[in-house]
Amino acid sequence: MHKTLLIGLREFRQRVRKRGFLLTSIGTPLLLILFWAFTGVVDSSPGQPPLAELAQANRPDSVIGYVDQAGLIRTIPDPVPADLFRAFPDIEAAEAALEGGDIGAYYVIPSDYRQTGSVQRISPQLPTSPPDTQWFNWMLIANLFPDASPEQIARLRWPFNSSGLEFVNLSPKGEAGAEGNPMLPFLVTIAVMIPLFTSGSFLLQSLTQEKSSRVMEILLVSLRPRQLLSGKLLGLGALTLVQYVIWAAIGLLALVVTGRDASQLLSGISLSANELLLVLPYALGGFTLYAGIMAGIGALSPDIESSRTWVFVVSLPMMVPIYLWQAIVTSPNGPLAAALSLIPFSAPVAMLMRMTSTVVPLWQIGASLALLLITGIGMTWLMARLFRVQTLLSGESPSVHRVWSALRG
Amino acid sequence: MTQSTYALEVHDISKTYATVRAVDNLSFEVHKGEIFGLLGPNGAGKTTSIRMILDIIKPDAGQISVLGGPMTEATKSRIGYLPEERGLYEDMTLLGTLLFLGQLKDLTRQTARARAEAYLRELELWDARDLKIEALSRGMNQKAQFVAATMHEPDLIIVDEPFSGLDPVNARIIKNLLYRMRDRGAAIMMSTHQMHQVEEMCQRILLIDHGSRVLYGPLDEIRRQFASNAVEVDLRGKLGHVPGVERLVSRNGGYRLLLQDGVQPEQLLRTLVNMPEITVERFERVETSLDEIFVRVVGRKVANEEGTA
Numbered sequence: 001m002h003k004t005l006l007i008g009l010r011e012f013r014q015r016v017r018k019r020g021f022l023l024t025s026i027g028t029p030l031l032l033i034l035f036w037a038f039t040g041v042v043d044s045s046p047g048q049p050p051l052a053e054l055a056q057a058n059r060p061d062s063v064i065g066y067v068d069q070a071g072l073i074r075t076i077p078d079p080v081p082a083d084l085f086r087a088f089p090d091i092e093a094a095e096a097a098l099e100g101g102d103i104g105a106y107y108v109i110p111s112d113y114r115q116t117g118s119v120q121r122i123s124p125q126l127p128t129s130p131p132d133t134q135w136f137n138w139m140l141i142a143n144l145f146p147d148a149s150p151e152q153i154a155r156l157r158w159p160f161n162s163s164g165l166e167f168v169n170l171s172p173k174g175e176a177g178a179e180g181n182p183m184l185p186f187l188v189t190i191a192v193m194i195p196l197f198t199s200g201s202f203l204l205q206s207l208t209q210e211k212s213s214r215v216m217e218i219l220l221v222s223l224r225p226r227q228l229l230s231g232k233l234l235g236l237g238a239l240t241l242v243q244y245v246i247w248a249a250i251g252l253l254a255l256v257v258t259g260r261d262a263s264q265l266l267s268g269i270s271l272s273a274n275e276l277l278l279v280l281p282y283a284l285g286g287f288t289l290y291a292g293i294m295a296g297i298g299a300l301s302p303d304i305e306s307s308r309t310w311v312f313v314v315s316l317p318m319m320v321p322i323y324l325w326q327a328i329v330t331s332p333n334g335p336l337a338a339a340l341s342l343i344p345f346s347a348p349v350a351m352l353m354r355m356t357s358t359v360v361p362l363w364q365i366g367a368s369l370a371l372l373l374i375t376g377i378g379m380t381w382l383m384a385r386l387f388r389v390q391t392l393l394s395g396e397s398p399s400v401h402r403v404w405s406a407l408r409g
Numbered sequence: 410m411t412q413s414t415y416a417l418e419v420h421d422i423s424k425t426y427a428t429v430r431a432v433d434n435l436s437f438e439v440h441k442g443e444i445f446g447l448l449g450p451n452g453a454g455k456t457t458s459i460r461m462i463l464d465i466i467k468p469d470a471g472q473i474s475v476l477g478g479p480m481t482e483a484t485k486s487r488i489g490y491l492p493e494e495r496g497l498y499e500d501m502t503l504l505g506t507l508l509f510l511g512q513l514k515d516l517t518r519q520t521a522r523a524r525a526e527a528y529l530r531e532l533e534l535w536d537a538r539d540l541k542i543e544a545l546s547r548g549m550n551q552k553a554q555f556v557a558a559t560m561h562e563p564d565l566i567i568v569d570e571p572f573s574g575l576d577p578v579n580a581r582i583i584k585n586l587l588y589r590m591r592d593r594g595a596a597i598m599m600s601t602h603q604m605h606q607v608e609e610m611c612q613r614i615l616l617i618d619h620g621s622r623v624l625y626g627p628l629d630e631i632r633r634q635f636a637s638n639a640v641e642v643d644l645r646g647k648l649g650h651v652p653g654v655e656r657l658v659s660r661n662g663g664y665r666l667l668l669q670d671g672v673q674p675e676q677l678l679r680t681l682v683n684m685p686e687i688t689v690e691r692f693e694r695v696e697t698s699l700d701e702i703f704v705r706v707v708g709r710k711v712a713n714e715e716g717t718a
Contacts, residue, residue, distance in 0.1 A: 003513055010509055014500060214496030218557070221463050221490045222513040 003223045007231025012238050015202050024198050025243050029250040032191065059084065060132045062104030065094045070113040077142035078150060080135045098122070107136060189325070189353045192279060193318065195243040196286045196348065199236040200294040204307055206232060207298025225387040233291055233380070240287055279352065281369055286348035288376030290318070296383035317345030321353055332358035341368050344375035413477055416441045416565045416596030417462065422471030424457050424620075431457040432468070433620040439565070439596045444587065446611035446628070447600040450707050454620035455600050456493065459567055462598075463490055476564055486515040489563035493570045493600070495554045497542045503529070503553055504538040507560060514561035521560070528556040532582060547574050555583055559590065566590060569600045584610065604700040614699075616706060623706050628699070635702045638668045639695040640677060646687035653677055665695065 015021055059081065066073065067088050076082050086103060088094035094106040105123035113119065119140075121130070141153050148156065210216045219228060293314050301307035321328060321340050328337040332354040340350035341360070347368045354360050417439040424432040432454040439445045449455045460466045462473055464480035475484055497506050504525060511521030529535040532552045537545060545553060551574045559566060571587070572580045587610070591597055601607060607614060607628070614631065616624035624631055643663040651657065653672035658665045668677060674694050681689050697705075 002515075006509065006512055014498075209499075212496075213499060214492065214494045215498055217465070217492045217494070218490065218496075218510065219513070220465050221488065222485055222510070 004227045004231040004234065007223070007228055008234035008238065011202075011206060011232050011235030015206075015236070015239050016242065021198065021202075021239070021243075024194060025246045026250070028191070028194055029247045029254075033250070033254045060104060060130070063102065064132045064136070065097055065103040065106030066136075067091050067094050067106060067108045069111045070109045072109055072113065073139065073143050074146070075143065076139060077153070080139050080142075084132070084135055085139065094122075098124070105130065105132070109140075189322070189349050189356070191247065192283055192286075192352050193322075193349055195240045195247075196283065196290050196318075197315070198243065199240045199287060200290045201311070202239065203232055203236050203291055204294045204298045204301075204311065205304060206236075207295065208301050208304045208307060211298075211301075212303045226384060229295055229384055229387045232295065236291060237287060240283070244283065278355065278365065278369075282348045282352060282372070285344075285369065285372035285376045286318075289344060289348075289372065289379050290314075292376065292380035292383045295380075296386045299383070299386040317343070318349055321346050321350040325353055328353050329357045333360070338364060342371060344372045347372045413474075414440055415474070416476055417598065418472075418474040419458075419462065420472045420474075422458070422461055422468040422473060424454075424461060424466070424468050431620050432461070432617075434471070435617065435620065435622055436471075437615045437622065437625055439598050440613075441564075441596050442591055442594045443612045444591050444597045444599060444610045446607040446614035447598055447617070448602075448604075448607065448614055448703065449617040449623075453617045455617065456569070457620075458617070459490075459569065459598075459600065463488065463567065483515075486561065487564045489558040489561065489566040489568075491554060491558040491566075491568040491571055493573075495551070497550070497553065497557065499543040500541060502539050502541055503534065503545065506542060506553070507557055510557045511560050514563075516561050524560045524562075525556065528560055531586075532556065548576060548579055551575055552579060552583070555586070559586070562590075562593070562595075564595055566595055566597045567600075568597065570602070571599060572601065572603060572606060604698065604703060608699050616703065618707050624702070631702065632696060632699070635697045635705065637695055637697055638670070638672070639665055640668070640674050641665050641691070641693045641695055642681065642689060643691035644681070644687045644689050648687060651677070651684075652680060663691070 063086050064084060065086050065088050067090060073087065076085060086097075088097065088106065091108060094103070094108075097103045098106060105121055108120040108122065110116070110118065110120075121133070123130070138153065138157060141156050142148065145153070145156065210219065294311070297307050297310045297314070301310070324336065324340070327334075328340065328350060331337060337350060337354050340346045341354055341364065343350075351360065351365065351368050355365075415438045419438070420436050421434045422432055422436075423430070423434055435454070435458060447455055447458070457466070461468045462475065464473075464475075464485070473480070476487055478484070498509075501509070504522075507525040507529075508518060508521050511525060512518060516524065525538075526535065529538055532555075534549060534552060534556075537549060542550065542553070555568075555571065558568070566587075568587070571583055575583060584606075587597055587599075599607070599611065611628055613627050614624065615622060641660070641663055648657065648664055651666065653669050653676060654666045655669045656667040658667075666677065668674065674692075678689075678692050681687065681692070
């Protein structure tokens with residue numbers, strides 16, 4: 001136990017001082033807080049008039065023409081600049097002006113516009129997002145409803161602004177406050193996942209460095225391979241915990257500094273205090289599972305380069321819920337979300353994503369946790385089989401055949 | 410119960426990798442308080458033998474007794490090992506590395522620190538104690554490795570090419586440290602290709618080839634065994650026919666005399682002294698160097714194999 005502790009302590013001390021660890025531990029939460037603060041600023045100004053949005057729209061470099069075959073446009077309303085649009089009696093005249101370079105583009109409002117709602121915009125090149133459409137849109141509404149005030153036009157143009165549509169869930173969790181943000185489940189998941197990847201990659205780096213620098217042979221004369229593995233898991237597990245503590249501390253500090261209420265934030269991400277506690281076993285299970293796998297890869301790889309492909313392959317299952325997060329959050333109790341949160345390799349990410357979005361049936365949480373922990377322990381045991389001296393001192397690159405041979409002993 | 414004089418006893422160990430017999434029924438002993446040379450060409454099975462002794466890998470057959478019994482956790486702390494392919498944690502400081510490795514050998518932190526300081530001062534590395542290993546020169550690194558392997562004052566020290574990369578001054582320092590450890594009673598097993606170091610330092614040697622024992626025993630006996638039946642003499646006067654001499658070669662102002670089978674150098678000396686026309690100024694038996702013995706034994710084996718192939 002003494003030697004296991006020594007290995008763990010060395011691992012912890014060396015890694016905690018690394019620039020990469022400091023960057024992830026302090027930089028990531030700061031980025032998340034910045035994001036949160038930014039979205040908070042936008043969301044906290046629901047009264048901002050949409051007119052301002054229009055005023056902020058870029059004014060095109062050239063004059064824009066229009067051919068009003070429906071006889072709709074009678075006035076150019078405020079705040080549309082009076083010299084922005086120029087009327088043409090027919091398409092030929094507008095075409096000639098376009099060819100002559102007098103205008104940059106022109107709109108055609110067909111005679112049956114009121115029935116069809118279709119309008120054409122003709123320009124030499126197909127633009128991606130022409131700035132004049134905002135202005136033209138406003139002009140059309142103002143002429144369709146000549147008696148409407150600018151505020152009414154604004155409401156017609158933007159029936160609700162970004163914070164004006166509130167989704168109220170009938171479940172007890174659904175009483176989302178103003179802090180609610182659709183990105184938050186994603187962010188919480190990332191926050192849980194990053195430390196798992198960080199510690200896993202540290203473990204891998206540490207083992208491959210010990211192998212390539214030949215320290216491994218010196219270590220193996222002083223301790224058993226299992227002591228080396230358990231020491232490393234201990235040290236990096238502690239490191240992961242420290243990372244979570246730093247994140248929590250920075251989060252709390254941010255709440256204090258911004259004067260926000262933690263309960264508001266939690267209700268925003270639909271995560272109760274009890275469920276928040278579940279983050280710990282999921283993080284622990286995820287750590288056991290992925291650290292075990294990374295240890296196995298590290299034991300088999302002579303250097304960090306030859307381990308890269310394997311790391312990519314084993315990280316894919318954890319990444320699947322990230323790729324499918326929209327689908328999971330949209331239908332958090334659907335079969336896809338349920339399946340991903342039961343499969344141990346994707347469970348830590350998928351289940352947390354679900355829990356931040358809805359109430360997950362208790363049996364699913366229990367089953368998912370049990371499967372995760374059993375697989376994690378099993379994987380660590382299996383990978384410990386790879387921690388044999390012959391494997392650790394070998395200079396060969398990992399291959400399916402080699403993994404199989406090593407596991408069979 | 411009498412205490413064994415052996416620090417290491419190896420009996421009929423064998424190891425096979427796939428179809429390659431790396432070590433084949435190898436037996437030898439290393440006494441306490443001796444420097445023992447483990448020799449052999451590349452790929453002879455030296456490293457595999459060392460790893461089996463250190464319990465890094467298990468032999469397929471045979472027994473190994475280290476410091477009076479099978480390897481245990483406690484025994485591991487009484488062994489020092491300097492592997493041929495060396496390395497330390499590049500991102501750790503020199504002192505930090507020694508404290509860590511010393512504690513892994515069951516030294517307390519205080520003792521590890523005291524020992525590390527003493528060694529580093531003696532090897533003129535104390536000023537570099539806070540440097541990271543990656544910042545050390547090759548020679549400094551070699552010395553640091555040596556300290557890491559021996560600072561816990563082990564009873565059995567296994568050193569693989571301990572002088573590689575060292576200049577003559579540092580090689581002398583390390584050699585003196587090894588002598589000191591031997592005088593303290595430690596058994597030292599040294600694997601090296603530097604035959605002059607073996608000739609200077611080792612009392613007994615083991616030469617292995619293709620995993621098998623080729624030569625084993627006290628170095629003096631082995632050299633006598635391989636001594637050529639020749640003498641070199643410096644003399645005044647002209648040497649003509651000498652009874653008992655098969656061939657006479659003039660060399661560097663003297664003569665090399667190859668004796669007939671059964672003629673001993675002492676007999677020849679008597680004959681020469683009794684020859685009135687000459688005065689013997691130097692008479693020396695031609696000794697075969699270990700280097701020559703090595704080449705002769707290993708080369709002969711290679712030639713035999715090529716012949717039978």
